[in-house]
Amino acid sequence: MTLHQIELSGVNKYYGAYHALRDIDLKIRKGSFVALVGPSGCGKSTLLRSLAGLESISAGDLVIAGTRMNGVPPRKRDLAMVFQSYALYPHMTVEENLTYSLRMRGVSKEEARRKAEEVATTTGLSALLGRYPRELSGGQRQRVAMSRAIIRNPKAFLFDEPLSNLDAALRVHMRKEIRALHDRLGATSVYVTHDQIEAMTMADHVVVMRQGIIEQQGAPLELYDRPANQFVAGFIGSPAMNFVPAQVGADGRSVVLDLGTPHTVALTRSIEAGRVLTVGIRPEHLQLASEAEAGLRLPVGSVESTGAATYVTTATQPELVAVLNSRVSIRPGETLLLHLDPTHLHLFDRETQMRLV
Amino acid sequence: MRRLLLSIRDGRGFDIGLVSVPLIFLFAMAGLPLIYNIVMSFQEVDMFSLGTFARPFVGFKNYITLFSQPETWPILGNTAIFVVASIAGQFTIGFALALFFWTGFPGSSWLRGLFLVSWVMPGLVVGAIWNWILSGDFGVLNFLLKESGLVAANIFWRSDPNFSLWAVVIANIWLGISFNMILLSVGLSAIPQDLYEAAELDGANVVQRFYTITLPMMRSSIGALVALGLIFTLQQFDLFAAITAGGPNNSSNVAQYWAWDLSFRQYDFAQGATISVIMIVFVMFASVVYVRSTRHEVRG
Numbered sequence: 273m274t275l276h277q278i279e280l281s282g283v284n285k286y287y288g289a290y291h292a293l294r295d296i297d298l299k300i301r302k303g304s305f306v307a308l309v310g311p312s313g314c315g316k317s318t319l320l321r322s323l324a325g326l327e328s329i330s331a332g333d334l335v336i337a338g339t340r341m342n343g344v345p346p347r348k349r350d351l352a353m354v355f356q357s358y359a360l361y362p363h364m365t366v367e368e369n370l371t372y373s374l375r376m377r378g379v380s381k382e383e384a385r386r387k388a389e390e391v392a393t394t395t396g397l398s399a400l401l402g403r404y405p406r407e408l409s410g411g412q413r414q415r416v417a418m419s420r421a422i423i424r425n426p427k428a429f430l431f432d433e434p435l436s437n438l439d440a441a442l443r444v445h446m447r448k449e450i451r452a453l454h455d456r457l458g459a460t461s462v463y464v465t466h467d468q469i470e471a472m473t474m475a476d477h478v479v480v481m482r483q484g485i486i487e488q489q490g491a492p493l494e495l496y497d498r499p500a501n502q503f504v505a506g507f508i509g510s511p512a513m514n515f516v517p518a519q520v521g522a523d524g525r526s527v528v529l530d531l532g533t534p535h536t537v538a539l540t541r542s543i544e545a546g547r548v549l550t551v552g553i554r555p556e557h558l559q560l561a562s563e564a565e566a567g568l569r570l571p572v573g574s575v576e577s578t579g580a581a582t583y584v585t586t587a588t589q590p591e592l593v594a595v596l597n598s599r600v601s602i603r604p605g606e607t608l609l610l611h612l613d614p615t616h617l618h619l620f621d622r623e624t625q626m627r628l629v
Numbered sequence: 630m631r632r633l634l635l636s637i638r639d640g641r642g643f644d645i646g647l648v649s650v651p652l653i654f655l656f657a658m659a660g661l662p663l664i665y666n667i668v669m670s671f672q673e674v675d676m677f678s679l680g681t682f683a684r685p686f687v688g689f690k691n692y693i694t695l696f697s698q699p700e701t702w703p704i705l706g707n708t709a710i711f712v713v714a715s716i717a718g719q720f721t722i723g724f725a726l727a728l729f730f731w732t733g734f735p736g737s738s739w740l741r742g743l744f745l746v747s748w749v750m751p752g753l754v755v756g757a758i759w760n761w762i763l764s765g766d767f768g769v770l771n772f773l774l775k776e777s778g779l780v781a782a783n784i785f786w787r788s789d790p791n792f793s794l795w796a797v798v799i800a801n802i803w804l805g806i807s808f809n810m811i812l813l814s815v816g817l818s819a820i821p822q823d824l825y826e827a828a829e830l831d832g833a834n835v836v837q838r839f840y841t842i843t844l845p846m847m848r849s850s851i852g853a854l855v856a857l858g859l860i861f862t863l864q865q866f867d868l869f870a871a872i873t874a875g876g877p878n879n880s881s882n883v884a885q886y887w888a889w890d891l892s893f894r895q896y897d898f899a900q901g902a903t904i905s906v907i908m909i910v911f912v913m914f915a916s917v918v919y920v921r922s923t924r925h926e927v928r929g
Contacts, residue, residue: 326826347832359823363845372841373831424831 276335277302277428277460278323283332285318285484292318294484296332300428300462300477305454307463307475310507315484316464320430323462325349337427347376352421353430356437358413360405366392366416367401373424387423395419395453411442418453428460435470447474468508472496480504502625505552505618511583513618514558514592518551520544527551527617531588535568540614543628550625552618555583558594561611568610572602584608663909669902676896691903700879705907707794708863708883711801715865716858718802720851723809730810731817741814748807756871759800763787763872790880793873797881800868805861809854816850817843852922859915863908884908 278300285293293315300306308316321327323334325346334341341349352373361369370391371384379387392398395415405413414434421429431450435443451474454461465471471478472492479489480503488500499505505513517530524542529535529551537551561567573587582596586608594610602608619628670691672684695701730741747755762769765785774780786796820843828838844851866885869875875882875890882890884904892901 324826324830326829346826346829347834349830351830353827353830355823355827357821357823359821359827361824361827361842363848372828372833376828376832376837376841420827420831 275301277304277337278462279333279335280319280323281333281335283319283322283334284330285315285322285327286330292484293322293329296486298479298486298489300460302460303458304476305451305461305463305474306477306479307465307471308479308481309465309468309471310481310487312466313483314481316466316479316481317432318484319481320353320432320462320464323428324351324353324430350424350427351430352424352426352428353432354417354421354434356433358405358417358434358437360413360416360420362405364404365401366397366403366405366408369405369416370401370420370423372420391419391423395422410438411446414438414446418450422453422457428462429454431461431463431465433465434463435465436467443470450474469510472508478508480507482507498627499552499618500627502550502552502620505620505627509554511555511593511595514553514555514590515620516551516553516590516592517622518549520547520549522546527619531570531586531590531592533588537567537612537617538614539617543619548622549628550620550622552620553592553612554616554618555593555595556597557613557616558592558596558610559613560596560598560600561609563609565611566609567612568608570608570610572604572606572608574604575600575602666902666905667909669899670906672899674898674902679898687899691899695900695903700882704879704882704887705884707879707881708885710794711798711865711883712859712862714795714798715801715805715862716855718798719805719809719858720855722802723806724813726806726810727813727817730814741810744807744810746807747804748811750804752804752865752867753871755800755804756868759796759803759868760787760872763796763799787873788877790877793877793881794883797865797868797872800872801862801865804868805858808861809858812854812857813847813850816847819850820846849922853919856915856919856922860912860919863912863915 276299278298280296280298283293283296283298284291296319298306308319310316318327322329323336325341325344329342336349336351361372364372367385367388370388371379374384374387388401389398392401395418397412397415397419400408400412400416405416408416414437417434434450435446438446447470450463453459463471463474472495475492477489478492478495480487480495482503488495488504495504495508499508499513502515506515518527519530520527520539520543521536522545524545526536526538527543527549529537543549558568570586570588570592573585573591575585576583577599580597582598582600584594584596584600584602586592586594587604594608620626621628671686671688673687673690674684678684726744730737763786765771765783765788768786770786771780771783774784775782784792786792824842824846825838828842833841863885866889869881869883869886873881875886879887885908888901888904888908890901891897891904
């Protein structure tokens with residue numbers, strides 16, 4: 273018995289000359305919740321559909337629960353998928369939608385009915401079993417789609433941006449519900465989303481993709497705290513990380529930020545003097561400072577307050593965004609005194625955009 | 630008059646004005662002839678009373694006379710065979726072709742478009758072509774059947790009473806395939822692809838997907854198509870005129886051709902009208918099916 277429910281090694285996918293997936297290596301532990309995240313066209317959906325068998329892979333190995341699944345038709349992979357469109361069968365009632373997979377496997381009517389009622393109870397659909405999908409709200413349809421997957425007790429759940437058709441409030445609610453369901457069922461889930469917040473809040477393991485490549489994978493906070501490159505650093509986190517062109521000072525223990533005017537910041541370690549870098553600073557790591565401890569004195573460009581936090585954008589080139597967790601009365605044109613904790617600086621090579629280790 | 634103009638100007642009544650134009654047109658062009666035809670079926674009509682509306686009413690005498698004639702039941706039977714066989718053939722082959730082109734091989738949409746050529750051809754031209762194909766002495770169909778060993782001797786499709794009706798059925802199936810195929814193709818392409826993907830993941834094989842997804846999702850298309858097919862087949866006149874003229878000895882005669890023959894060749898207008906009224910009943914039934922099936926479209 274293998275510890276990994278799904279294993280991809282050296283997976284490549286071509287659409288004609290277009291290279292959609294490049295050398296994907298991914299191991300998904302049994303019972304884990306894995307999020308595939310990236311901008312549109314990054315290959316995350318293609319990867320999910322390849323797992324499901326709706327797309328064939330051009331090279332590499334796909335192993336599900338210890339069995340090599342390349343070329344096995346979707347119906348024999350025992351995976352359940354929740355589609356972005358839900359793909360409910362419009363001519364069937366909720367109950368018929370739920371029991372479809374059981375009926376296709378020749379489960380008896382009474383058994384199918386009993387299971388449908390059981391699942392409907394856990395997902396709050398009991399009163400809706402006789403309805404047709406067109407008579408349901410968006411959230412209810414979403415629940416039917418989930419229940420249809422649950423009833424099968426599959427080897428893994430595949431989610432293809434399942435929340436993108438819901439309004440913001442319901443999305444936050446369903447996020448928790450899906451995660452709670454995952455934990456209760458002890459299921460293995462692969463979840464595709466373009467929303468990094470969804471990925472960060474729901475998953476145990478986040479896979480960031482771009483242009484068919486896995487840029488980085490790991491625990492959500494590991495990606496947040498130690499992004500492997502500038503792309504991941506900019507993609508994870510909201511508001512996005514600030515990037516500033518910089519050069520290591522002559523002593524090798526400080527870095528000079530180029531914000532239109534030079535600003536020197538101390539480093540916690542030494543780097544070869546004169547090296548050209550990009551420095552990444554998370555908005556929450558720029559905090560108000562007193563006159564004495566201020567490392568940065570920057571002119572204010574604009575101020576936005578959400579009530580809980582204040583977003584200050586500086587009038588520098590490039591702009592910096594600072595998220596201040598207090599209410600500050602500061603107006604555009606005034607000078608902002610900021611403290612920058614050197615332990616929170618992210619250093620990237622200017623050329624390769626890779627993190628300096 | 631002022632009120633009428635005002636009602637149009639302020640928007641109230643304008644909708645009724647718009648609807649009344651096609652309604653008046655329909656009533657004048659379709660409603661009046663229909664009523665006139667029904668009235669005629671209860672009257673005694675001859676060449677001398679043709680120019681007047683005031684003809685003696687005879688009750689159901691025309692209907693009684695019609696059904697006492699020995700050829701009536703065989704001709705109505707022929708009509709039923711013609712309708713059922715034509716629709717079955719057109720639908721089955723049309724559906725098979727629609728599914729075939731739906732697989733989307735290179736050039737499939739182009740080829741599908743070419744199939745429409747058969748539908749835009751006039752019935753008389755189709756009839757003339759099939760006359761050649763079906764010809765007893767030199768027809769291509771006989772050649773193929775004989776060379777492949779299916780038949781020993783030439784079949785005289787158009788003059789053998791056992792085959793004459795089927796000669797027209799074959800031509801009519803050919804004529805109707807493309808219409809069926811196009812309508813069914815539209816129905817097929819309206820089925821979202823993700824339903825098939827969901828069904829595939831749910832463990833349904835090709836046959837199960839066809840019966841649980843394709844057919845139920847096509848129900849309204851199929852209902853509309855069969856109803857339209859019934860109407861079109863009952864209207865099919867050109868092929869009979871071109872291929873068999875109802876013969877030999879009424880063996881390929883059908884109601885619609887017989888009605889024309891009685892009215893305009895034997896000048897028995899009352900009998901012709903009576904047959905038409907019987908056909909109207911069937912077409913009305915088909916229309917109800919058509920309207921119901923297009924209204925009950927299932928879309929998620």
